[in-house]
Amino acid sequence: MRYTSTRDQRVTKTSQQAIKQGISEEGGLFVLPHLTDYRIALQDLLGADYETIAQHVLMTLLPDFNTASLKKAIHLAYRQNFSDKRITPIRKVGDFHVLELFHGPTSAFKDVGLQLLPQLMRLALDLEDRIMILAATSGDTGTAALQGFKNVPQTGITVFYPDHGVSPIQEQQMLTTTGKNTRVFPIAGNFDQAQSAVKALFTDTGFAARLQAEQVTLSAANSINIGRLIPQVVYYFAAYLQLVNSHAIQLGEPVNFTVPTGNFGDVLAGFYAKALGLPIHKLIAAANANREIADFLDTGIYDRNRPFLKTVAPSMDIQISSNLERLLYYKSGEDSAYVAMLMKDLAKTGRYQVRSDVLAAIQADFAGGFATDEQVAEAIAKVWQQDGYLMDPHTAVGYSVMQQYRATGDTTPNVLLATASPYKFPRAVTKALDLPVSGDDFSLMKQLQQVSGLAIPANLARLAGMTPQPKHVIAPAAMGTAILDAAKEVFDDDSRVRSGNNR
Numbered sequence: 001m002r003y004t005s006t007r008d009q010r011v012t013k014t015s016q017q018a019i020k021q022g023i024s025e026e027g028g029l030f031v032l033p034h035l036t037d038y039r040i041a042l043q044d045l046l047g048a049d050y051e052t053i054a055q056h057v058l059m060t061l062l063p064d065f066n067t068a069s070l071k072k073a074i075h076l077a078y079r080q081n082f083s084d085k086r087i088t089p090i091r092k093v094g095d096f097h098v099l100e101l102f103h104g105p106t107s108a109f110k111d112v113g114l115q116l117l118p119q120l121m122r123l124a125l126d127l128e129d130r131i132m133i134l135a136a137t138s139g140d141t142g143t144a145a146l147q148g149f150k151n152v153p154q155t156g157i158t159v160f161y162p163d164h165g166v167s168p169i170q171e172q173q174m175l176t177t178t179g180k181n182t183r184v185f186p187i188a189g190n191f192d193q194a195q196s197a198v199k200a201l202f203t204d205t206g207f208a209a210r211l212q213a214e215q216v217t218l219s220a221a222n223s224i225n226i227g228r229l230i231p232q233v234v235y236y237f238a239a240y241l242q243l244v245n246s247h248a249i250q251l252g253e254p255v256n257f258t259v260p261t262g263n264f265g266d267v268l269a270g271f272y273a274k275a276l277g278l279p280i281h282k283l284i285a286a287a288n289a290n291r292e293i294a295d296f297l298d299t300g301i302y303d304r305n306r307p308f309l310k311t312v313a314p315s316m317d318i319q320i321s322s323n324l325e326r327l328l329y330y331k332s333g334e335d336s337a338y339v340a341m342l343m344k345d346l347a348k349t350g351r352y353q354v355r356s357d358v359l360a361a362i363q364a365d366f367a368g369g370f371a372t373d374e375q376v377a378e379a380i381a382k383v384w385q386q387d388g389y390l391m392d393p394h395t396a397v398g399y400s401v402m403q404q405y406r407a408t409g410d411t412t413p414n415v416l417l418a419t420a421s422p423y424k425f426p427r428a429v430t431k432a433l434d435l436p437v438s439g440d441d442f443s444l445m446k447q448l449q450q451v452s453g454l455a456i457p458a459n460l461a462r463l464a465g466m467t468p469q470p471k472h473v474i475a476p477a478a479m480g481t482a483i484l485d486a487a488k489e490v491f492d493d494d495s496r497v498r499s500g501n502n503r
C-alpha cells in the first residue's frame with residue numbers, strides 16, 4: 001500500500017515519505033491508488049468519540065505509521081485545542097444541518113488538518129531532518145499553519161498571502177503569530193501566484209540545491225500535502241455518525257454534503273470519505289464568483305482565462321483549484337499520463353477539457369454551483385432572520401449553492417460545511433445584516449456580538465490589543481529568496497528550534 005503521483009505512476013512512497021516531501025518530484029500530488037479497496041466499518045464507530053473515529057480513518061489511509069504513535073498524535077492535536085469536545089459539532093438549522101468546523105485555535109476549518117499535520121510531520125521526520133514548511137494562503141491556511149507549526153522542533157514555517165487579498169482580521173492573525181520559526185510575507189499578487197510560485201519551487205532543482213546547502217528540505221502545509229488533507233476526511237465520518245447517533249438519519253441512509261470550495265481540498269476529503277464507504281449521495285462544490293470549478297463540473301472544461309475577482313469570501317478567491325488534479329487521477333481510472341497531459345495544458349494555455357467518460361464519472365459524485373457577493377449577502381441575512389444562525393461569507397456561499405441544488409428536486413438530507421467563524425469577516429457580515437458599518441473590524445465584531453448574542457472566539461477577541469509585525473510586501477519572484485533567508489535564520493541555531501515547546 002504505497003502512495004504514487006498523480007502525474008507519474010512509477011513513483012512509490014510510504015505515507016510518511018509523502019507527507020515529509022509534500023509534493024512529488026515532477027510536480028504531481030501524492031495519491032493512494034485503489035481507494036475503494038479500503039473500507040471503514042461505520043457500525044463499529046457508533047457512539048465513538050472524534051479521536052477514535054480519527055484513528056480508524058488514519059490507520060486506514062496512513063498504514064505505515066505506528067498505531068500507538070498515531071493515537072498519541074491525534075490526542076495531542078485534539079485533546080485541548082478545540083473549544084467543543086466534539087471537535088466538529090453538527091447543528092440543526094432550519095431544514096438542514098451545519099457542520100461547524102471553526103472551533104479550533106484560529107476559528108477556521110484549516111485547524112482540523114493543521115493541528116494534526118505537525119504531529120504527523122514529527123513522526124515522519126528523521127533526527128537529522130530540517131524542514132521548511134511552505135504555505136500559500138488566501139487567509140485561513142496561513143494562520144492555521146503558523147499556529148500549528150510554531151516552535152515545532154526541526155521545522156520552520158513560511159507563509160505567503162496576497163496583500164489586500166485577505167480580511168483585516170485574517171491579516172492581523174498572521175502578523176501577530178509568535179514563534180521563533182515562523183515567517184509571514186504579503187506578496188504583490190494574488191493567491192494563485194503565491195501557490196504557483198510555491199509549487200514551482202518544489203520542482204526547482206537549483207533551488208533545492210541552495211536549500212540543501214543549509215541542510216534544509218521543503219514540505220507543504222496546504223492541502224496539496226496529503227497529510228493536510230487526510231485529517232479532513234475524518235469530519236465527514238464524525239458528522240455522519242453524529243446524525244445517526246442523534247437519530248436524525250438511519251445508519252446507511254445517504255446524505256449530501258455542500259462544501260464551500262476554493263482549492264478543492266475540503267470537498268475532495270468528502271470524496272475520500274465516500275470512497276471509504278460513507279453513504280454520500282452528492283458532494284456539492286460551492287464556488288464564489290471565481291466560478292471555474294462550478295463551470296468545470298457543469299461542462300468538463302476548466303478555463304482560468306478570465307479576470308480574477310476579489311469577493312467577500314476572500315479565502316475562496318482562487319482560480320487554480322489544485323486538488324482537482326487528484327480527482328482527475330481517480331476519475332480517469334488512475335491514468336497518470338492523462339492527468340500529466342491535462343496539467344500541461346493548464347500550465348500552457350490556462351485551460352483543459354476532460355473526456356466525456358471522465359466528466360460523467362465526476363458528475364456521478366459531484367454537483368456544483370456558484371454564488372455572487374449579492375447572493376452571499378442575501379444568504380447571510382436570510383438564515384439569520386429565518387433561523388437565527390449567523391454564517392460567515394464562505395459558509396453563505398455554500399448555503400446559496402445548496403439551495404440552488406435543492407431546487408432541482410433532490411430531497412436527500414443536507415449537511416452544509418461551515419468553514420469559518422463569522423467574526424473573521426465582520427465587515428461583510430455587518431453589511432449583509434444591514435447594520436451600521438462604521439469603525440474598524442474590531443468594533444464591528446463587538447456590534448455583531450451585541451446583535452447576535454454569539455460569543456466572539458477568544459483567539460479573535462484578543463487580537464484587538466495586539467501589535468502586528470511590520471509588513472514587508474515582496475514580489476512573487478522574490479519568494480525563493482525569502483524562503484532561503486528564512487531557512488538560514490530559523491535553522492542557524494538549531495537549538496532554538498529543537499528546544500521549542502509546541503504544546
Ligand SMILES: N[C@@H](CCOP(=O)(O)O)C(=O)O
Nearest residue numbers: 137138139140141222223315
Ligand atoms: N483557502 C485557503 C487557500 C489554500 O487552500 P488549502 O486548503 O490548499 O490550504 C486559505 O484560506 O488559505
